[in-house]
Amino acid sequence: MIQAVLRALFFGVYVVLLAAMVWLTRGSAENAAPSSSAIAVGMLDEAPGSVLPAHDNVPLRDAFSLGGRSVYPALKMTAQEDDQGQLLEFFDPVGYAFEIKAKGPFGSSRLLVGIDSLGRITGVKPLELKEARGLASALIKADFFWESFKGLTHDQVFLSSRGGKIPEVAGGVEAVERYSEAVRLALEEALRVREIWNAAAMKGRRSSADLEELRDLNREAEQPAAEGPDENAVS
Numbered sequence: 001m002i003q004a005v006l007r008a009l010f011f012g013v014y015v016v017l018l019a020a021m022v023w024l025t026r027g028s029a030e031n032a033a034p035s036s037s038a039i040a041v042g043m044l045d046e047a048p049g050s051v052l053p054a055h056d057n058v059p060l061r062d063a064f065s066l067g068g069r070s071v072y073p074a075l076k077m078t079a080q081e082d083d084q085g086q087l088l089e090f091f092d093p094v095g096y097a098f099e100i101k102a103k104g105p106f107g108s109s110r111l112l113v114g115i116d117s118l119g120r121i122t123g124v125k126p127l128e129l130k131e132a133r134g135l136a137s138a139l140i141k142a143d144f145f146w147e148s149f150k151g152l153t154h155d156q157v158f159l160s161s162r163g164g165k166i167p168e169v170a171g172g173v174e175a176v177e178r179y180s181e182a183v184r185l186a187l188e189e190a191l192r193v194r195e196i197w198n199a200a201a202m203k204g205r206r207s208s209a210d211l212e213e214l215r216d217l218n219r220e221a222e223q224p225a226a227e228g229p230d231e232n233a234v235s
Helices: 002-031 135-141 143-147 173-202 208-222
Strands: 036-040 064-066 069-081 087-104 107-116 121-132
Touching: 064 173, 069 173, 087 121, 087 173, 107 173, 121 135, 121 143, 121 173
Parallel strands: none
Antiparallel strands: 036 121, 064 069, 069 087, 087 107, 107 121
8 A cells, every 4th residue: 555655746746847847948948049050052063143233254163252252253355456467366354253241149141242334233132041940940031132133232231120121031121121231232242353353454454364463463453552761760
């Protein structure tokens, strides 16, 4: 009799403890930060051309660095005879693609942004999204969101609720804000690149043989100017 009572008492305590553990575990899970998801969307080696206007070169091969950021130029070729009747090929930029990072709570997402020579967006392609699980997948499928960037200029890349033309994605307003900011940064970088290429064109560096010189010109532009002696320094 006593053993039966003890077994019943032990079983009752076990059930109570088990129920308490389940309740505590559920509470911890509900209060925990959402799990993150890193989704690789596309390969860079086949992506630049997909966000750029029509071009005659291989943007990945002609890429150069600007401020530590890779730039993939879209070039159109034109032919022209010189004074000796020789046919010369010239390449002029019609657009640029930039790999841009958008920092978020789960890491940095990577976007590829294409921009034409007039400063209009020609395409935005996600390369890797690091967001809360579920949100990344939703953004991947939201083609309307990425397509909404096409044709926009810098002052239009804001949420529609802020007077811009970027639609909001349910549950992802903060992410959309981050991506919009990253795209605006790409547009600003494009302005710098245009200035460099225009300077190169002014010096006649437009032929296919001069692409490396264009990269050199860019590197020269990035180097800080040498500082002269400080007249106020004490010797």
